[in-house]
Amino acid sequence: MRLLHTSDWHLGRAFHRVSMLGAQAEFIDRLITTVREREVDAVVVSGDVYDRAVPPLAAVELFDDALHRLAALGVPTVMISGNHDSARRLGVGAGLIGRAGIHLRTSPAAAGTPVMLADAHGDVAFYGLPYLEPALVKDEFGVERAGHESVLAAAMDRVRADLATRAPGTRSVVLAHAFVTGGEPSDSERDITVGGVAAVPAGVFDGVDYVALGHLHGSQTLTERVRYSGSPLPYSFSESEHRKTMWLVDLGGDGSLAAERIDCPVPRALARIRGTLEELLADPALARHEDAWVEATLTDAVRPADPMARLTDRFPHTLSLVFAPERAPGEPDVSYARRLAGRGDQEIAEDFVAHVRGAGPDAREQGVLRDAFDAVRADDTVKEVR
Secondary structure, X not given: OEEEEEOOOOEOOEEOOEEOHHHHHHXXXXXXXXXXXXXXXXXXXXXXXXXXXXXXXXXXXXXXXXXXXXXXXXXXXXXXXXXXXXXXXXXXXXXXXXXXXXXXXXXXXXXXXXXXXXXXXXXXXXXXXXXXXXXXXXXXXXXXXXXXXXXXXXXXXXXXXXXXXXXXXXXXXEEEEOEEOOOOOOOOOOOOOEOOEOEEOHHHHOOOOEEEEEOOOOOEEEEOOEEEOOXXXXXXXXXXXXXXXXXXXXXXXXXXXXXXXXXXXXXXXEEEEEEXXXXXXXXXXXXXXXXXXXXXXXXXXXXXXXXXXXXXXXXXXXXXXXXXXXXXXXXXXXXXXXXXXXXOHHHHHHHHHHHHHOOOOOHHHHHHHHHHHHHHHHHHHHHHHO
């Protein structure tokens, strides 16, 4: 059976205030084309279909379009809800939609109830484990301590118990939305830490033929049979080195497995550049980034004037500007609080200007600050007299 494994669509999400809806629509086009041209037997979507619990209408319309196009191909699709989704909203109408071959698995109670599909070699059981928020599902799974590992282990116990009742040779696929040990996170995933522990060991999933993971945005192979597809689009500059793909997985009749990465469309390259403003504006080696979405880190000791306007003259798609002044050799790393200790109001204000701007106020600005403090003190004196 040939599977197409994807996840973390985050429909409705922007990239640094730039709408990604058009790029998300291009990804759906690539998904449909891949299903048709590569003769995919089943599509699995491992959570975070939407970016938030109540998605914008345009995102809902794109999801609706994707469902109709998948159903029209006659290729079964299994989806689970992720930590960004509202499981109840995503699962509305699941019974009816299932008749069209789109199987939504959003209820933890159904973890041990598979979607049964078949190929020439026999049955394949697809178990959907939606994102399991430990505090909300611990009673459902009868665990004493609310933790990611304990609830996922209990859910997998149900999977293995059901699989044991199936005919010999039944192959199995598990969809799960979780942070599994060994996975490499990025800045764009929402933290799911509970009690300081978010990751679960890959061994929790022992006993099944393939585990299609969602949550982490980089495509990753934890073991031959446990993989993250990653998000089809970048959602933070920490993903600038990611190759955005889907997994095309061939599951043999004997449980053997082969996997191939299918590239997703790239709306625009990402670039992280660093240096003083003048260096970034003059360096010919940076010409290749002039059409990229850019995150620029400025290392100027003193914050330059109009840095964003000057950067966008050369890099018109600059989206993020970070200031990280480089210290001179031997300059002490003194905290801001310590620098303020024992100083008067005027000194504190002047120190603040220097801290933020990289250079202290000039004589005119010192006079403005002094006049402001004098006015405040005078006002306080009047109030006390009254």
